[in-house]
Amino acid sequence: MKENNLKVYLNKTHSGNLTYEDERYIFNYLDGAKDVVSLTMPIRAASWESKKLHPIFEMNLPEGALKEAIKNHFAKIISMDDMSLLRLIGPYMLGRVKFEKIIDEEEVLELDSILNTSKQNLFDELMERFAIRSGVSGVQPKLLLSAHNKTTMKLEHYIVKSWEKEYPNLALNEYFCMRAVQHANLPTPEFYLSDDFSMFVMKRFDIKEDCNYFGFEDMCVLTARATEQKYDGSYEEISRVIKDVIPASKQKESLKLFFKALIMNHLLQNGDAHLKNYGILYENDFYDASLAPIYDVITTTVYIKNDIPALKLGDGKLWWREKTYKAFAKQSCAISNKEYEEILYECCEAIRTTKKEVEIFVQKHQDTQEFLSLLVDKWMETI
Numbered sequence: 001m002k003e004n005n006l007k008v009y010l011n012k013t014h015s016g017n018l019t020y021e022d023e024r025y026i027f028n029y030l031d032g033a034k035d036v037v038s039l040t041m042p043i044r045a046a047s048w049e050s051k052k053l054h055p056i057f058e059m060n061l062p063e064g065a066l067k068e069a070i071k072n073h074f075a076k077i078i079s080m081d082d083m084s085l086l087r088l089i090g091p092y093m094l095g096r097v098k099f100e101k102i103i104d105e106e107e108v109l110e111l112d113s114i115l116n117t118s119k120q121n122l123f124d125e126l127m128e129r130f131a132i133r134s135g136v137s138g139v140q141p142k143l144l145l146s147a148h149n150k151t152t153m154k155l156e157h158y159i160v161k162s163w164e165k166e167y168p169n170l171a172l173n174e175y176f177c178m179r180a181v182q183h184a185n186l187p188t189p190e191f192y193l194s195d196d197f198s199m200f201v202m203k204r205f206d207i208k209e210d211c212n213y214f215g216f217e218d219m220c221v222l223t224a225r226a227t228e229q230k231y232d233g234s235y236e237e238i239s240r241v242i243k244d245v246i247p248a249s250k251q252k253e254s255l256k257l258f259f260k261a262l263i264m265n266h267l268l269q270n271g272d273a274h275l276k277n278y279g280i281l282y283e284n285d286f287y288d289a290s291l292a293p294i295y296d297v298i299t300t301t302v303y304i305k306n307d308i309p310a311l312k313l314g315d316g317k318l319w320w321r322e323k324t325y326k327a328f329a330k331q332s333c334a335i336s337n338k339e340y341e342e343i344l345y346e347c348c349e350a351i352r353t354t355k356k357e358v359e360i361f362v363q364k365h366q367d368t369q370e371f372l373s374l375l376v377d378k379w380m381e382t383i
Helices: 064-074 082-092 111-115 122-133 170-183 235-245 248-267 322-333 337-364 366-382
Strands: 005-010 013-021 024-029 048-050 097-099 108-110 142-149 154-161 191-193 200-203 215-218 279-282
Touching: 005 082, 013 082, 082 097, 111 142, 111 191, 154 170, 170 191, 170 200, 170 248, 170 337, 170 366, 235 248, 235 279, 235 322, 248 322, 248 337, 248 366, 322 337, 337 366
Parallel strands: 108 142
Antiparallel strands: 005 013, 005 097, 013 024, 024 048, 142 154, 154 200, 191 200, 215 279
16 A cells, blocks of 8 residues: 555454545545444545544544654654554554554463562553554553453453653552542443552453454544544533434433533542543444443542643533533433432542542552542542
8 A cells, every 4th residue: 555545444344545645634435344434434435535634543543742752763764644653553553443454463461460560660661562552542651452361361451551750649540530430330441550559450441252342432533523622622512422322222321421420520620531531332333322431530630739620511611510510410411400419429429438448548558648648638629
């Protein structure tokens, strides 16, 4: 294929081609293609053209410092525009959409060797070995790894995350925030904290038992926005997408889960719950779509004192206005006043339960007390 042309695969099937020509990105389905690359791009004979890279193809590109690190590493070898970046990491990218070729052979690790490591810089070592496989969105350094899980006796797939010193204890932060989300009875992926508290490890939720992939699209894709616009939307928009995409039989429950996730993100003061942190999961198309598990929840106000919510609700980006939340619950999510009160109570109880977990954890790990006390104090401010 030419340098400005990439094969696009869906679950190992060559389904179309992406071309960059005359300053436009052009995607064409192959004759006989059966599955859509995106719910926003149904199969048709006409090309899908865009001045910017189509949101579904941009969705899992690294961002910020991680993207720059990868580009700088390979800059001497190849000019690193978006097409080159897709050519480089596209075969390894998160999810069912891959580019140019399919890589079947994977280096397999042991989950225990990641979680129970005694190495000081294991993440740096893993980054050196797996940087090219960082086909997952976000600014935070992340790796896609395959590992044997001794508990399940299966080869399973994980995202491993770490961070630099400007955000200390981020893995601890995410671990306990996700525990709170679990206690609120929201669906989450399996997740773990490494023994040295430096890495947060999450099992991928987009891989089926047969090792093929579910379709996954975040709200940037579904609202036709580029990654750089991930803070531009509103919770009202997301509720409309849920109504448009998820079948009627699942809408009521999906809207309740979404509203509860919104409440948890705000009670936990997560100012980074943007459009890329909510998504839709599906088998083949929207007929079996559902709300994806909740992921990437942290308390951002421990690092950014006056942080605000990532998305608008009602009049703007504000943490808590009872009237605004009640109106949104009723008008956008079809949630009754009784259901609203039940959700609010459940979320507050989830945080109180997690607070107790943190207190027990601190008794065993005194060196974490200062940070975790600050974390819990932020939660208590809201409830």
